[in-house]
Amino acid sequence: DTIEKLCRYYYDGAGERPLSPEVxxxxxxxxxxxxxxxxxxxxxxxxxxxxxxxxxxxxMLEDNLVFVGLIGMIDPPREEAxxxxxxxxxxxxxxxMITGDHPNTAIAIASELRMYDPKIHRVLTGAEMDSLSDEAxxxxxxxxxxxxxVSPAHKLRIVRALKRRGHIVAMTGDGINDAPAVKEAxxxxxxxxxxTDVTKEASAMILTDDNFATIVAAVEEGRGIYDNxxxxxxxxxxxxxxxxxxxxxxxxxxxxxxxxxxxILWVNLVTDGLPAMALGVDPIDPDVMRRPPRPPGESVxxxxxxxxxxxxxxx
Numbered sequence: 001d002t003i004e005k006l007c008r009y010y011y012d013g014a015g016e017r018p019l020s021p022e023v024x025x026x027x028x029x030x031x032x033x034x035x036x037x038x039x040x041x042x043x044x045x046x047x048x049x050x051x052x053x054x055x056x057x058x059x060m061l062e063d064n065l066v067f068v069g070l071i072g073m074i075d076p077p078r079e080e081a082x083x084x085x086x087x088x089x090x091x092x093x094x095x096x097m098i099t100g101d102h103p104n105t106a107i108a109i110a111s112e113l114r115m116y117d118p119k120i121h122r123v124l125t126g127a128e129m130d131s132l133s134d135e136a137x138x139x140x141x142x143x144x145x146x147x148x149x150v151s152p153a154h155k156l157r158i159v160r161a162l163k164r165r166g167h168i169v170a171m172t173g174d175g176i177n178d179a180p181a182v183k184e185a186x187x188x189x190x191x192x193x194x195x196t197d198v199t200k201e202a203s204a205m206i207l208t209d210d211n212f213a214t215i216v217a218a219v220e221e222g223r224g225i226y227d228n229x230x231x232x233x234x235x236x237x238x239x240x241x242x243x244x245x246x247x248x249x250x251x252x253x254x255x256x257x258x259x260x261x262x263x264i265l266w267v268n269l270v271t272d273g274l275p276a277m278a279l280g281v282d283p284i285d286p287d288v289m290r291r292p293p294r295p296p297g298e299s300v301x302x303x304x305x306x307x308x309x310x311x312x313x314x315x
Contacts, residue, residue, distance in 0.1 A: 001102075001149075003043035003065070004028075010067040019067060030070055035104035038112065039072035077113055084213040085115050091219065092292035094167075096145050098155060103148040110146045126150040129157065137161045152177035159184045168296060170215070172207075173199050189215060223291075224284030230300060231279040234309055239272050241313025 009016045010023055017023075034041045045065035053061055088095050095115050099106050103123055110116035116123075123146040129137065134157070141161040147154065155171065159181050162169045171178075171185035174195040182188035183202040190203035191210045200206055207214050243264060250258050259267070301309075 003045050004067070006063055007045050007065045007067040009064075016066050027067070027070070031102070032104060034070060034072040035102040036108055037072075038076070038105055038108035039074055040101055040105055042071045042073070044068040044071060077109060078211065078213070080211070080213040082113055084216040085113050087216050087220075087289050089115075091289040093219070094142075094145075096147065096158075098147040098150055098158065100150060101148060103146070106146045106148040116145050121145040123148060126154050129154050134161065138164050141165060152181065155181035156184055168293070172212075172215075173203075174210075175199065220284065220289050223288045226294075227285060227288065228280050228282050230305060231282060232276050233300065234305055234312075235279055236272055236276050237309045238312040241309065243267065245313065 004024070004027065007019055010019050010027075011017075031041055045067045047061065047063075047065045049057075049061065085095050097106060097110050097113075097115065103125055107116060107123060120143075122140065122144045124140075124144045125147075126149045129147075129150065132140075137157060138161045141158065142165060147158060150158075152173075152175065155173070155178060159169050159171050163184075163186070168187070169185045170187040170189055171181050172189040172191070173179065173182045174191040176196050176198045179196075179199045179202040182190060182199055187205060188203035190199040190206045192200070192206045192208040193210045195203075195206070195210075205215075205218070243259070246258055250256070
């Protein structure tokens with residue numbers, strides 16, 4: 001899009017010709033066809049410089065160029081990315097693609113990854129975002145899954161719009177200009193291989209393999225750890241409530257102490273410690289990624305855990 005605007009001529013194999021509207025239309029059509037095939041398209045142009053211009057180059061020389069042609073490059077998504085995005089969908093995690101590529105390229109790749117449905121999802125370009133207020137962007141951000149032709153500044157607006165809608169946002173980035181958006185996100189993710197030091201410092205997590213599937217694996221591992229923490233708490237507190245009630249009722253009824261201090265320590269060591277540690281390393285539930293995300297403000301004792309602790313302690 002940028003190169004085409006700077007061209008005044010084109011090269012047809014035999015010589016330089018004026019760039020007519022018909023030729024421009026043919027170039028645009030070829031570009032549309034290539035981008036719809038998920039190709040990243042680069043335009044190639046040149047300008048013959050005089051000796052004086054070559055010795056004293058300036059930005060003004062990037063004009064009156066001669067258009068040569070288009071180059072299409074394929075950058076297919078990784079196979080594991082398809083499965084990772086499908087797993088995110090099951091887990092109630094919304095995935096959005098943010099790219100500087102042409103909208104057609106972005107749509108083709110998003111469709112291949114099965115994260116874009118034209119009937120329910122929207123595509124938003126950087127130019128369209130510039131025409132939207134922050135409030136207007138907030139209203140539609142839930143429906144957008146593909147952002148194309150965007151700059152790093154647009155990433156920051158996207159993060160803020162999502163956060164205003166109450167989402168917990170994870171943002172990936174690698175360049176220096178991505179650092180503000182990565183820092184603004186609840187979970188900033190930097191690329192460990194291609195990422196800059198500035199982005200790594202601003203992030204909360206660094207991907208050592210630059211693989212999206214690793215993020216999903218980390219989510220699964222985190223959910224498994226959280227489940228095990230709840231199991232650990234439930235078991236220990238239920239056992240301790242039973243011990244406390246036994247001692248309290250005995251004292252209340254004037255009965256001899258049912259347990260000596262050394263016996264309590266032995267019970268805690270043998271029956272509490274080892275089983276609780278085993279529960280803490282329990283394998284991850286196979287259905288853990290089929291649950292929706294838990295609310296951020298949810299207590300660790302929610303979803304009936306308090307009742308289970310008390311009832312099992314009484315038993």
